[in-house]
Amino acid sequence: MGKTKALTEGAIMLALYMILFLMTLYIPLLGSLTLFALSLPFVVFSSRRGWKSGLVLFGAAVIFTMLFGSILALPSTFLFGLGGIVIGYLYKINRSKFEILAAGSIVYILILLVIYAIITTFLKINPVEEAQRAIEQSINMSREMMESLGQTINEAQLEQLQQALEFASLLMPTVIVFVGVFLTFITQLLSSKILSRLGLQVEKWPPFRSIQLPRSLIWYYLIAMVAMMFPLEQDSMMFLAIFNLFHILQLLMILQGLSFIFYYCYHKNLSKGIPITILILSFLLPFLLYLVRLIGIIDLGFNLRSRVESKK
Structure with missing residues (x-):
């Protein structure tokens, strides 16, 4: 059966x-x-x-x-x-x-x-x-x-x-x-x-604001950024590896930055529309995306969330 x-x-x-x-x-x-x-x-x-x-x-x-x-x-x-x-x-x-x-x-x-x-x-x-x-x-x-x-x-x-x-x-x-x-x-x-x-127990996603990447990533990002300054052959495997690693880490810094913005707005009881608007505009305005990435780097390096918590 x-x-x-x-x-x-x-x-x-x-x-x-x-x-x-x-x-x-x-x-x-x-x-x-x-x-x-x-x-x-x-x-x-x-x-x-x-x-x-x-x-x-x-x-x-x-x-x-x-x-x-x-x-x-x-x-x-x-x-x-x-x-x-x-x-x-x-x-x-x-x-x-x-x-x-x-x-x-x-x-x-x-x-x-x-x-x-x-x-x-x-x-x-x-x-x-x-x-x-x-x-x-x-x-x-x-x-x-x-x-x-x-x-x-x-x-x-x-x-x-x-x-x-x-x-x-x-x-x-x-x-x-x-x-x-x-x-x-x-x-x-x-x-x-x-x-x-169908009756299967499925774990729910945690809120986006709770996403926190490992702090060690900031060191990998800094190492990759320094490595990008060295003159390497553009066709070499080393250049390709460092180039792609650097940009993947940049995307992760952006993710961390957006997560912090959602976290900050939540703890300050700001409208949900504010972080959503920033999220949308970040992909339309390159300079704003740069600022979001910078926020992500600072959050990872200096643990901005703990400061937001302490001031709450």
């Missing part, structure tokens, strides 16, 4: 995954939303039946992906299938939210790296170079159009855009890390509500 129920549940989860997969593949606008739900069938099934049953579902999903999609669509099944199994199993054994976030992020990042390596090595396609080439073609077309209309071209802006493209290519490892963490967070956000309704 138990096996029959598990098979029935697995068949339902497989059907649900294929529906979400086909919607993602063939319905562009809606697919951009269903993309983030692809891991949910694996999370739910693994949280109820364990990782071994999750792997059986994953194997079936791979076969059906090749039948109804294509071999080129397999990376998405590998990414969301394996990531979903790990997250679901961690829910099953009652791991904390942050443990699930860390483990899920590592799995997503590793799979993304493998997919990227396969694409660049075997298919001889470099996504970054392809994107750069497409943007450069667009720039050249815009330049030709403006010249034909007799309009002047701002060479300084074009040069800045070219530098931005080179900068983006160097940040590919950071992008992969960010995507891995983001996918895990979204998966947790969506799946926790579903699992709660």
